[in-house]
Amino acid sequence: MYMVRAKKHLGQHFLTDKNIASKIVESLRPSDRYRKVLEVGPGMGVLTDFLLQKTDYETYLIDLDSESVAYLHTKYPSLGERLINGDFLALDFKALFNEPVGVIGNFPYNISSQILFKVLENRQQIPEVVGMFQKEVAERCTAKAGSKEYGILSVFVQAYYNVEYLFTVKAGVFNPPPKVLSAVIRLSRNATQKLECDEDLFWKVVKAGFNQRRKTLRNALAGLISKEKMGDEPVFELRAERLDVADFIRLTNLVGGSQTK
Numbered sequence: 298m299y300m301v302r303a304k305k306h307l308g309q310h311f312l313t314d315k316n317i318a319s320k321i322v323e324s325l326r327p328s329d330r331y332r333k334v335l336e337v338g339p340g341m342g343v344l345t346d347f348l349l350q351k352t353d354y355e356t357y358l359i360d361l362d363s364e365s366v367a368y369l370h371t372k373y374p375s376l377g378e379r380l381i382n383g384d385f386l387a388l389d390f391k392a393l394f395n396e397p398v399g400v401i402g403n404f405p406y407n408i409s410s411q412i413l414f415k416v417l418e419n420r421q422q423i424p425e426v427v428g429m430f431q432k433e434v435a436e437r438c439t440a441k442a443g444s445k446e447y448g449i450l451s452v453f454v455q456a457y458y459n460v461e462y463l464f465t466v467k468a469g470v471f472n473p474p475p476k477v478l479s480a481v482i483r484l485s486r487n488a489t490q491k492l493e494c495d496e497d498l499f500w501k502v503v504k505a506g507f508n509q510r511r512k513t514l515r516n517a518l519a520g521l522i523s524k525e526k527m528g529d530e531p532v533f534e535l536r537a538e539r540l541d542v543a544d545f546i547r548l549t550n551l552v553g554g555s556q557t558k
Contacts, residue, residue, distance in 0.1 A: 300341070311340045312403050312429070314470035321427060322347040324463055324483055325399055327354050330424040333394060337385045337402035337412065337428075340365055342372055344403060349373065354399065359385050386411055390419045397422055403429040406475065410434065410450060416484070420457045426484040427463075435462055435480035442541040449507045453500070456492060456542045458484035494549040502549045506537030514548070522552045 312318055322344060325334065332354050339345045339358045348356040359381040360366050366382040373380065381393075386408065390398070400423055404412050409430050416423050430438075433446075438454050439462045440446035454460055463481045468474040492499055501521060509517040515524060515533040527533045532540070532548055540548065 310403070310406070310471040310473060310475045312343050312470060313472050315343065315346075317466060317470055318343045319347050320464070321401070321403075321429065321481055322351070324427045324481065325354075325401060326425065326485075327399060331397040331399045333357060333396065334399040334401055335359060335394075337400060338362075338405055339369060340403065342369055344401065345369070345373065348401070355379070357381065357393075357398075359383055359388065361385075386415050388415075390422050394422065397424050399424065400426045401428060406431045406434075406477075413438070413450060413454060417453055417457060420486065421490075424486045426458075427481065429466065429479050429481050431475070432465060432478040432480040435482045438482055438484075442544070443539055445538075447538050448510070449503055452503050452507075452540075452542055452545055454484065456499075456545075457487060457489060459487050460484055492546055492549075494546045495553050498553050499545065499549045502552055503537070503545055506540070506545075506548075510537050512536070518552065 334348060334354045335357045336344055336348060337359055339360055345358060357379045358369060358376065361384050363382055366380060369380055400416060416426055436446045437448060437450050439460050440451045461483045463483055466479040466481065468478065502518065505521055506514055506517050513534055513536055515527055517537065530551060532544065
């Protein structure tokens with residue numbers, strides 16, 4: 298069977314270490330939360346080999362690379378329509394799955410943040426994600442308020458998921474080796490069905506706060522709330538990086554309350 302060529306423009310770095318692949322797959326914890334798993338960017342199927350051994354869920358694959366898809370159709374002929382040649386970022390989850398689905402993958406590093414925002418967009422349908430990311434992105438997802446890694450992605454992911462940094466992966470286990478370290482993280486959907494604030498406004502407040510992260514919130518949020526209406530609330534004297542999710546929810550309610558007065 299021929300080899301698939303890793304394509305730089307797709308951000309492909311194929312994992313070659315089967316022990317690490319097995320460890321990633323074993324990090325899924327479906328329980329009764331989901332019965333289907335979608336692997337994103339399967340490449341040559343190193344994760345797929347282990348996923349298809351599992352009987353407690355049904356595995357689906359999606360890959361934008363038609364060469365990978367052709368290879369995988371040959372390698373796993375029984376997959377049929379569960380092997381999708383398409384763009385995960387454009388996937389209509391509700392059309393494809395009428396039930397919860399876990400997501401797993403050695404994710405392309407050039408679109409890793411976009412993948413996480415796609416997960417957040419479909420958070421009501423995705424109870425769990427286990428994935429390989431660039432170490433820097435994994436650290437941003439798990440970062441706590443006050444750290445230099447903490448930012449927009451940290452807040453949004455942690456608002457809806459419990460995030461665990463599982464393990465670091467060296468470059469030598471990929472073909473071709475990336476120029477950075479990698480890391481595997483697990484996102485488990487928390488109990489929050491809806492934040493205790495206007496969620497659209499929450500996203501605007503978080504983005505505005507971090508888009509000018511060196512400024513205090515009094516200045517960064519000037520486009521959402523007038524400085525007069527901020528009053529003497531001490532939170533506006535802080536920078537966005539000092540606030541955790543609960544703080545941002547309280548801040549959103551302050552901003553929202555001022556807009557209705």
